[in-house]
Amino acid sequence: MSGLGERQTVPLSVLLKRELANEKTEKPDVVLVHGQASENKKGEDFTLLKTECQRVVGDGVSTYSVFGLFDGHNGSAAAIYAKENLLNNVLSAIPSDLNRDEWVSALPRALVAGFVKTDKDFQRKAQTSGTTATFMIIDGCVVTVASVGDSRCILEPHEGGIYYLSADHRLDSNEEERVRITSSGGEVGRLNTGGGTEVGPLRCWPGGLCLSRSIGDKDVGEFIVPVPHVKQVKLSTAGGRIIISSDGVWDALTAEMAFDCCRGMSAEVAAPHIVKEAVHAKGLRDDTTCIVIDVYPQEKPPTSGTTQKKPVKGRLKSIFRKKSSESSSYIDKQYLEPDVVRELYEEGSAMLSERLETKYPLCNMFKLFVCAVCQVEIKPGEGISIHVGASNPGRLRPWDGPFLCSSCQEKREAMEGKRTSDRLSSGSD
Template sequence: MSGHGEHHSVPLSVLLKRELVNEKIEKPEIVYGQASQSKKGEDFILLKNECQRVMGDGVSTFSVFGLFDGHNGTAAAIYAKENLLNNILSAIPSDLNRDEWIAALPRALVAGFVKTDKDFQQKAKTSGTTVTFVILEGWVVTVASVGDSRCVLEPAEGGIHYLSADHRLETNAEERVRITCSGGEVGRLNTGGGAEVGPLRCWPGGLCLSRSIGDADVGEFIVPVPYVKQVKLSSAGGRLVISSDGVWDSLTPEVALDCCRGMSAEAAAPQIVNEALQAKGLRDDTTCIVVDILPQEQPHTSVRTQKKPMKGIMKIFRKKGSESSSHTNKEYVEPDIVRELYEEGSAMLSERLETKYPLCNMFKLFICAVCQVEIKPGEGISIHAGKTNPGKLRPWDGPFLCSSCQEKKEAMEGLRKSGRHRGSDSDD
């Protein structure tokens, strides 16, 4: 018998079981499918599973899913697909641990979107694109969006959670106010004689959206600053549906999720596209990505089997009492709750790149917070410069912008015209 105060050994089988349980909780299985029917050939997708990165506390993996719905040509959608991810990752310091990396994502997404837009404008092309960009790290889902492509989440516990914003001027009153305050005009197409038709548009240019990447011929008040939402799923998982407006103009989220219930992600995506085409025909490029976030032992079918999801937006989802966890060791299983970690949709860079939440050391003193170029001492401009009510902020408080990014910031806020090119279709 062991004497009093001696250490009791833990059987290897128990240690291995704990390790396996923790691994299942930390690393869900990601299964996805995609489908598309083309009308104009302007929808593009990005699918990257198991991307590796080296962090301060080891090597970790993440997955990326992007949908780019171009308009007025394909140049902006292709450019964003090829460059956006690298621009986002370059805005995150390399020495962060996993939790810090996740916390830094919302601001890095803002910086990456703005840099991608700024770089594309220098090519003097007038096309534009919506973007819905999803990064999965463990059970954490981070979504950034501009335009009217959307991402919805159906957790295993039930309900529908909207992870993107709709930046159509017709439906977004706040964006209409922002554009008019920045110097733009919002109205319908005038066919002559005072008759107005169609959806609300931004003038000049006539774009129906208030946010996008590209669109150099419309005006700086059409901004690339994304709405960002970050949630953490429970270990029960969930299903993401990422689709262009070709789907959402035909189907509600409830119908889209119901029509593929019980199907694998690979089968669900074409089913949603077919359902949209049956509803209204092929009026636009119609693209869908379905991503299932599953416990490792979960079969590759829809995570829920009940006939209809709960309606409305819910920020916290709890498992029903009749549903039991497959993990036998409850001590090591996360609570069955989907938690909202971050949500922000402001178009103001000074509000999106501030340093209070959730990480104070993300921005370096002599590096531009947007384009990541080095800034000589004394040349950086604080993101808070020009604030009428700076509060406790001082002129030397960062993060800082280079002169060209400061010009873009002021132009987006309606304070000045930028020097970006307009109205050219050259292929530089």
């Protein structure tokens, strides 16, 4: 047994390096305060709340926070799996040597890859449940939201207005998705009770799902895709309030009602109050879950929510203030770029060739011999360009990357209606 004098010591150089690393940890630009609440009917709603996650940036550390809501159907397996694996799948699709600005710019593509990989891996388990997913990453003042299904994420900045950060993928309300499904070989219609009588919401057949996008759902066609709508915005320095809720809330409350009913309350109090209001209005017909996040500037102490109120900026599409092209050159720059919410990115296409294209500011976003979706190594000559068979490749050539492995290429073709999937013959209850 070693004596005290023989105990190994840590070299002074190592201790100094650790101390320097701690000093170089970037202070977050904002302070986040969150609350969550849920009333269960089926026990299929799950949330993910991870604050102050750390990422190495050069010789320092940057922080970000993650919030997710997963509303399962036909069981809870898909929701649980997405909660446990989606974040890691997104992070694995981002190169490790990016600075903060590059990392934020890489998030939209990485979220697409992470959603598709999570869906692909879960379907190998041969379970038929599915889940919506509303997934948000906050890095400083930049908020990035990826969503499939009908849970909704909305923002009320401190300066007023309401902005939708997610898209609804309900067949009843999304004509573009109905067209995409029928063009890919699926059918859209209501339940037929006999004699030509149709009841209930529009559904996709086979399977009978009311949603056009989800994670899981092995028992329906591949045209029910996991490719998320992604929106990225930069908040003003005044911050704001964000609400993420499952359809149990939105079936009962509008966005204005949700914000109004909790105005002046802290995030911890606001979340259960929104759930209470939704259940009071419609009864507990479904799992009803709400996450409220208040974003404050670092120098401003938390207050009880936003106080200003302006008209909603559109029902399903956010309208962001933009710099006027008619501004005179002598106007100071600060007036050309007002301190309000700014949209940095938005895309909702279901086509992987459009979502993972190479027209991208980062030359090192995709590795040459690694699948852009599942991140498996591809032997030279075996990778398949994402642009092969693309309907509108533009100036991109089939041998341009990024590349997919054969398995992910098969999934891509099935999602775009170019390959008959085994899922089409499996049927659904």
